[in-house]
Amino acid sequence: MNFNMKEAIEILERTPQTLEYFLSGLSCGWLICNEGEGTWNISEVIEHLIEGEKSNWIPRLEFIVKQGETNPFPPFDRFSHLDKKSEGSINQRLLEFKAIRKQNITKVENLVDSKLHLEYTGLHPVFGAVKLRELLSTWVVHDLTHIAQIIRVMAERYRTDVGPWNEYLGIFKK
Amino acid sequence: MNFNMKEAIEILERTPQTLEYFLSGLSCGWLICNEGEGTWNISEVIEHLIEGEKSNWIPRLEFIVKQGETNPFPPFDRFSHLDKKSEGSINQRLLEFKAIRKQNITKVENLVDSKLHLEYTGLHPVFGAVKLRELLSTWVVHDLTHIAQIIRVMAERYRTDVGPWNEYLGIFKK
Numbered sequence: 001m002n003f004n005m006k007e008a009i010e011i012l013e014r015t016p017q018t019l020e021y022f023l024s025g026l027s028c029g030w031l032i033c034n035e036g037e038g039t040w041n042i043s044e045v046i047e048h049l050i051e052g053e054k055s056n057w058i059p060r061l062e063f064i065v066k067q068g069e070t071n072p073f074p075p076f077d078r079f080s081h082l083d084k085k086s087e088g089s090i091n092q093r094l095l096e097f098k099a100i101r102k103q104n105i106t107k108v109e110n111l112v113d114s115k116l117h118l119e120y121t122g123l124h125p126v127f128g129a130v131k132l133r134e135l136l137s138t139w140v141v142h143d144l145t146h147i148a149q150i151i152r153v154m155a156e157r158y159r160t161d162v163g164p165w166n167e168y169l170g171i172f173k174k
Numbered sequence: 175m176n177f178n179m180k181e182a183i184e185i186l187e188r189t190p191q192t193l194e195y196f197l198s199g200l201s202c203g204w205l206i207c208n209e210g211e212g213t214w215n216i217s218e219v220i221e222h223l224i225e226g227e228k229s230n231w232i233p234r235l236e237f238i239v240k241q242g243e244t245n246p247f248p249p250f251d252r253f254s255h256l257d258k259k260s261e262g263s264i265n266q267r268l269l270e271f272k273a274i275r276k277q278n279i280t281k282v283e284n285l286v287d288s289k290l291h292l293e294y295t296g297l298h299p300v301f302g303a304v305k306l307r308e309l310l311s312t313w314v315v316h317d318l319t320h321i322a323q324i325i326r327v328m329a330e331r332y333r334t335d336v337g338p339w340n341e342y343l344g345i346f347k348k
Binding site: 017161 | 175176177178180181184185188191192195196199200201203204298301302304305307308309311312314315316318319321322323325326328329331332334335336337338339342343344345346
């Protein structure tokens with residue numbers, strides 16, 4: 001096991017500002033591109049991250065600490081942000097993500113005692129029993145997955161522009 | 175073609191500081207991990223980026239503008255940084271990358287007239303004729319490739335920690 005609470009929070013607290021730094025002020029061409037039909041653009045990825053802050057991570061952590069395995073988690077719809085009409089600029093969404101993540105880190109720090117709760121379990125609607133430390137690890141890797149997705153979506157925009165170098169660039173191999 | 179000079183430079187100028195923001199102050203566990211035997215850790219990725227700034231992008235751009243296809247580019251050893259003994263902390267390397275990238279962006283802006291030079295060609299030792307705009311596009315995607323690599327290496331560390339969520343996390347599918 002590599003997980004520890006302090007190191008996990010190091011990533012969680014860096015993600016919003018890293019994205020804000022990388023994406024703020026970029027030309028529209030970088031922000032509206034996606035990987036083709038049915039894939040998300042950068043705005044949609046940020047909306048999905050915000051949705052997770054609201055409906056997924058904290059509610060489930062609270063569920064584990066307070067209810068254990070008495071009831072399964074309410075399911076989380078990973079695509080719910082796509083039904084909502086997007087409002088505001090990407091900068092506004094990045095600020096919203098930064099604010100809610102900051103609040104949520106405080107909530108986690110108040111809720112979870114890493115000497116006491118990490119092995120606590122809850123009931124995932126599909127997987128069955130899951131540990132609190134697995135949920136926290138997943139939150140971290142979920143951040144990393146979506147940072148990597150944003151980077152990959154941006155690279156895709158130059159797939160043909162790089163000409164013959166295409167074959168040297170690992171990011172195009174998927 | 176999606177490439178344009180201004181948008182390409184937007185990415186080139188953001189990469190070092192984005193990495194600096196994301197990586198500075200991280201616990202050692204995040205910084206020394208790799209994806210197994212023969213793969214790079216984060217320090218080695220940053221060294222490779224610095225090596226590219228010194229020996230690859232600017233020399234080749236100058237070659238195209240000044241010599242055209244009269245001679246092939248000198249080859250660039252993508253693994254040369256692995257022969258050098260690493261010195262200094264990752265923070266020092268990030269600062270070095272930031273400084274040399276800043277100088278190189280100034281050099282590009284002085285060297286390349288985007289109304290004049292983008293279709294200029296040089297002779298790649300393997301690919302043959304390549305265009306200046308393809309080299310610039312590749313520089314951008316090369317940044318994105320290595321940011322994605324760093325993110326993937328970090329995620330790998332929690333591959334088993336996430337428990338059953340493993341199958342939902344795209345970053346583990348490679």
